[in-house]
Amino acid sequence: xxxxxxxxxxxxxxxxxxxxxxxxxxxxxxNTGFERVHFRASVGGVAHEGETLTFETRAGWTVTLERxxxxxxxxxxxxxxxxxxxxxxxxxxxxxxxxxxxxSANGESHIGQGRIVGEITEQLEVDVLSPTLQTxxxxxIGLSEPVASVELWLYNRASLxxxxxxxxxxxxxxxxxxxxxxxxxxDPADATTEQPLDSLRRIRGIAxxxxxxxxxxxxxxxxxxxxxxxxxxxxxxxxxxxxEGRYRFARGDxxxxxxxxxxxxxxxxxxxxxxxxxxxxx
Amino acid sequence: MKKIRGLTGxxxxxxxxxxxxxxxxPTNTQDAGGDVAGDTVTPNDGPVGPSFxxxxxxxxxxxxxxxxxxxxxxxxxxxxxEGFAYTATPAEGDxxxxxxxxxxxxxxxxxxxxxxxxxxxxxxxxxxxxxxxVAREPRTFAIDLKKMGNFPGAGGGTETSIPxxxxxxxxxxxxxxxxxxxxxxxDVVNASANATNVNLTxxxxxDYNEMIAKQWSTLVSGTATYRGRAPEPMSAAASxxxxxxxxxxxxxxxxxxxxxxxxxxxxSAPGVAPRTTGPVRAQVTFHxxxxxxxxLNVEDPPLHFDQFAARARMxxxxxxxxxxxxxxxxxxxxxxxMNRPIVDRGEQTMGYMRRTERLAGEPNGATGVDDMRTFVxxxxxxxxxxxxDGLCAIRxxxxxxx
Numbered sequence: 001x002x003x004x005x006x007x008x009x010x011x012x013x014x015x016x017x018x019x020x021x022x023x024x025x026x027x028x029x030x031n032t033g034f035e036r037v038h039f040r041a042s043v044g045g046v047a048h049e050g051e052t053l054t055f056e057t058r059a060g061w062t063v064t065l066e067r068x069x070x071x072x073x074x075x076x077x078x079x080x081x082x083x084x085x086x087x088x089x090x091x092x093x094x095x096x097x098x099x100x101x102x103x104s105a106n107g108e109s110h111i112g113q114g115r116i117v118g119e120i121t122e123q124l125e126v127d128v129l130s131p132t133l134q135t136x137x138x139x140x141i142g143l144s145e146p147v148a149s150v151e152l153w154l155y156n157r158a159s160l161x162x163x164x165x166x167x168x169x170x171x172x173x174x175x176x177x178x179x180x181x182x183x184x185x186x187d188p189a190d191a192t193t194e195q196p197l198d199s200l201r202r203i204r205g206i207a208x209x210x211x212x213x214x215x216x217x218x219x220x221x222x223x224x225x226x227x228x229x230x231x232x233x234x235x236x237x238x239x240x241x242x243x244e245g246r247y248r249f250a251r252g253d254x255x256x257x258x259x260x261x262x263x264x265x266x267x268x269x270x271x272x273x274x275x276x277x278x279x280x281x282x
Numbered sequence: 283m284k285k286i287r288g289l290t291g292x293x294x295x296x297x298x299x300x301x302x303x304x305x306x307x308p309t310n311t312q313d314a315g316g317d318v319a320g321d322t323v324t325p326n327d328g329p330v331g332p333s334f335x336x337x338x339x340x341x342x343x344x345x346x347x348x349x350x351x352x353x354x355x356x357x358x359x360x361x362x363x364e365g366f367a368y369t370a371t372p373a374e375g376d377x378x379x380x381x382x383x384x385x386x387x388x389x390x391x392x393x394x395x396x397x398x399x400x401x402x403x404x405x406x407x408x409x410x411x412x413x414x415x416v417a418r419e420p421r422t423f424a425i426d427l428k429k430m431g432n433f434p435g436a437g438g439g440t441e442t443s444i445p446x447x448x449x450x451x452x453x454x455x456x457x458x459x460x461x462x463x464x465x466x467x468x469d470v471v472n473a474s475a476n477a478t479n480v481n482l483t484x485x486x487x488x489d490y491n492e493m494i495a496k497q498w499s500t501l502v503s504g505t506a507t508y509r510g511r512a513p514e515p516m517s518a519a520a521s522x523x524x525x526x527x528x529x530x531x532x533x534x535x536x537x538x539x540x541x542x543x544x545x546x547x548x549x550s551a552p553g554v555a556p557r558t559t560g561p562v563r564a565q566v567t568f569h570x571x572x573x574x575x576x577x578l579n580v581e582d583p584p585l586h587f588d589q590f591a592a593r594a595r596m597x598x599x600x601x602x603x604x605x606x607x608x609x610x611x612x613x614x615x616x617x618x619x620m621n622r623p624i625v626d627r628g629e630q631t632m633g634y635m636r637r638t639e640r641l642a643g644e645p646n647g648a649t650g651v652d653d654m655r656t657f658v659x660x661x662x663x664x665x666x667x668x669x670x671d672g673l674c675a676i677r678x679x680x681x682x683x684x
Contacts, residue, residue: 058652059612079407115407190637195580203647230612230652235623252638254623257614260644267649 034143037214039118041140042133043072043126046223046271052169053129058229060173065129067168067181068224071157073123075150075220077142077212080114082149082205082266114149118142118212125159128222142212150220150272151204154263156185165263167224168246171233178233181242182249184260203264208272215277226269227262231255329491334424334479340445342561344433350458351450351561352466352554354397354419355443356480357435358390358427359670362570363442366585368509371632377571380628382510383587387428387570391489391501393477394566395422396469396537399449401462402553403540409552410539410675412465417453419446424477424490427568436544436565436669443565444481463553465540466564466668469679472497472533496531497683500662502573503529506587511630518622522591523601530573530605532655534663535679538566541668552672565669572665573658576613576641578648584634588627588641589654592618605684608654613643616654655684 045053045068054064120140127134156162163183171178191197210218232254236247249255262269342353357363361377365386372378379385401413423446435441451457458464473493482490493501506526513519540552545563554564577583593608594601611617616624626641628634643657651657659682666674 081408113407192635194582194584195577199580205647230614232612232615252640254612254615254640254642257642257644258612261614261646264647265645265649266647 034117034145035214037142037144037212037216038139039142039212039214039216039218040135041075041120041218041220042135043124043128043220043222044133045126045128045131046221047131051129053225055225055228057225057231059232061228061231061233062172063169063225063228063233064171065167065169065224067166068128069160069167070126070128070165070222071123071155071160071163072126072152072220072222073120073136073155074153075120075140076116076153077118077140077147077208078114078116078149078151078204079145079147080149080205082207117145117147123155123157125157126222128224131221133219140212140218144211144213146211147208149204150206150208150270151202152206152270153201154186154203155201165259167259168244171228171231173233176234176237178236179241179244179246180233180236180249180255181244181246182256182259184256184263187251203266203270205266206270206272207267208274210272210274213277217275217277219273219275221271221273223269223271224262226265227259228255229258229262231258328475329494330475330477330479330487334475334477334482334487334490335484336479338478338480340447340480342445342448346448347560348450349558349560350460350556351448352399352458352464352556352564353433353448353561354446354564354566355431355433356394356423356425356427356446356566356568357431357437357441357443358387358568358570359435359437360439360441362387362390362427362568363430364440365504366571370510370630377582377585378631379506379574379585379587380631380634381586381588382508382627382630383591384507384509385504385574385587386507387502387504389486389489389501389503390427390568390570391424391473391482391486391493392427392568393422393424393471393473393493393499394446394468395471395477396467397446397566398467399452399458399464399554400467400540402465408675409542409673410677412467412540415453416464417449417451417458419449421447422471422474422477423480424473424482425480426482426486427570429481433563433565436563436567437671443563446480446566448561449564458556460556460558463546463551463555465552466543466554467537467539467541467674468566468666469535469537470499470666471535471679472499493531497533498531499533499535501529501531502570503527506591508591510627513627517625518592518618518620519588519625519627521620522588522618523594523596525601526587526591526594527600527602528590528604529602530658531684532605532659532662533680533683534659536663536666537677537679538666538668538674539677541674542672544669544672554668563669567667567670567672569665569667572661575661577644577646578651578657578661579646584628586626586628586641588624589616589643592616592624594619605655605658608658609684611654613645613651613654613657616641616643650682656682659684 163185166183168181368384398418399416403411405411430442431444433443435443508524574585594603624641626636
């Protein structure tokens with residue numbers, strides 16, 4: 001496990017620390033103050049049978065993921081309500097938008113700033129094909145204040161070949177079988193004036209309604225199925241196979257673009273749940 | 283339209299807002315969207331009636347000088363009214379299609395409703411929060427934002443603004459208070475036969491009736507003309523038409539809440555305060571560049587048109603494209619009509635550096651954008667502003683639907 005505090009921007013870290021410190025001093029302000037709390041956080045894949053994950057995609061492929069490892073963290077807990085797209089032709093996606101808080105966003109379709117009221121500043125490498133939860137070694141810290149969303153910050157990890165995520169699997173459609181491998185890495189060269197590196201790193205607005213409390217547990221389940229929903233693996237067969245006999249998806253092809261979009265999606269890929277502390281533990 | 287501020291760090295206002303949350307006085311806030319759903323225009327399959335042809339009289343003039351009045355106008359600014367010229371060497375701040383297209387609009391039809399003033403909530407952490415209702419305009423306005431108005435536009439220069447009405451008092455009949463900076467909000471709703479026709483001609487009634495029938499909020503049409511570098515012979519781009527008529531209709535109803543007002547002197551300051559010396563403006567502003575974004579959830583991404591040109595149909599001698607031509611096209615897998623990847627031709631324009639050779643849409647966390655139709659609608663939903671560049675909190679009022 002690697003701490004990533006040192007790579008956070010100074011302003012971000014100082015702001016969080018300032019807020020937490022400030023808030024810790026605030027309970028003197030009548031009875032509206034919030035307490036400083038510690039909580040556990042764990043990450044795992046979605047429940048399924050076996051060591052691989054097989055699923056059908058919207059584009060008509062049957063995909064079996066055989067390897068999927070992600071670098072998770074740091075994670076921040078925000079008061080801002082996540083965007084709801086209402087882009088719902090699909091009933092399975094649509095019904096939910098009528099029951100969750102309605103979206104609010106700043107002008108250019110942006111989620112608002114909100115306030116950070118909790119943080120986990122470690123990074124954890126997770127096998128997201130395993131539903132077994134892996135727990136961050138240090139507790140998260142925060143305020144006993146309602147949280148509406150979390151944001152993940154993406155950092156490469158040396159043990160993942162300097163990537164954020166690496167995956168391998170096999171895609172089948174009809175007679176075509178495409179063994180594939182690929183990764184997503186943060187690349188400073190992707191930063192632009194309108195989307196600087198700090199902005200590129202963040203996945204903001206993942207729904208997480210909860211109020212952090214002392215001894216509580218936060219669970220993040222990662223589901224990579226949406227990341228391949230629109231991928232057309234046939235494009236990869238124009239590449240040469242690697243030593244494992246797999247086609248490598250890479251920046252510039254549609255499978256990479258789909259994978260990247262899926263990782264950045266705020267609905268479907270990342271699922272946060274909260275468990276209040278038990279009186280018999282901690 | 284000028285370049286607007288980039289994203290800032292997520293923790294910028296944290297200390298101040300923390301103080302407000304912990305020790306600030308109780309605020310008489312309400313969920314700004316809580317009563318908005320009731321204002322959404324009821325779908326009406328019928329066409330517009332005779333009242334739609336009655337000439338609109340806004341009742342306000344640029345010459346008015348009555349104090350304590352908020353004049354409400356609407357504008358698509360210079361870029362909507364005059365279009366996007368192309369140059370390969372744009373000056374800083376110029377907005378061009380980096381892939382070489384000139385774009386001119388024919389019409390920009392929208393329905394604006396629920397224009398309202400509320401007391402400010404003073405919640406810096408959540409712009410969508412407003413206080414008690416103050417005044418509300420009951421009409422829904424059907425507007426062609428391509429057309430000029432007789433008010434000067436908030437963006438300055440040659441742009442103009444279309445007059446709608448004025449707030450002259452509160453809903454209770456009291457004069458507006460110049461000491462209060464009222465939260466200014468409005469909605470974009472699906473077209474309705476009950477709307478008040480601001481400036482559509484008889485020839486445009488058919489378009490508006492189509493919007494009603496299809497429950498669209500927006501219908502934008504125009505012509506794109508390729509002015510860039512000649513494509514390589516035998517390349518896919520060489521087969522794309524050089525002139526494309528476009529017509530995009532969709533539903534993206536939303537509330538634009540508690541908008542920031544650049545006239546307040548700070549881009550981050552929402553609200554409009556009446557003056558004792560004359561009227562103040564509240565211009566409902568629409569940024570037409572949003573239709574052509576390929577990167578969501580970032581400020582001012584470069585504009586492209588090739589994603590549309592590559593899907594255009596030949597209708598006789600003319601090429602045309604609508605959102606139907608983008609059905610099933612994944613933003614992350616943009617293909618032309620011949621099922622070939624679309625090459626990003628943006629580097630012919632100075633200052634643009636493509637991330638990959640292949641053109642692709644980047645949802646960037648936006649959800650529900652399963653194909654390019656909803657991608658366009660999602661981008662367009664963020665087009666509403668106040669007084670040129672004032673950002674609003676956006677609350678969807680319904681599904682994105684082509």
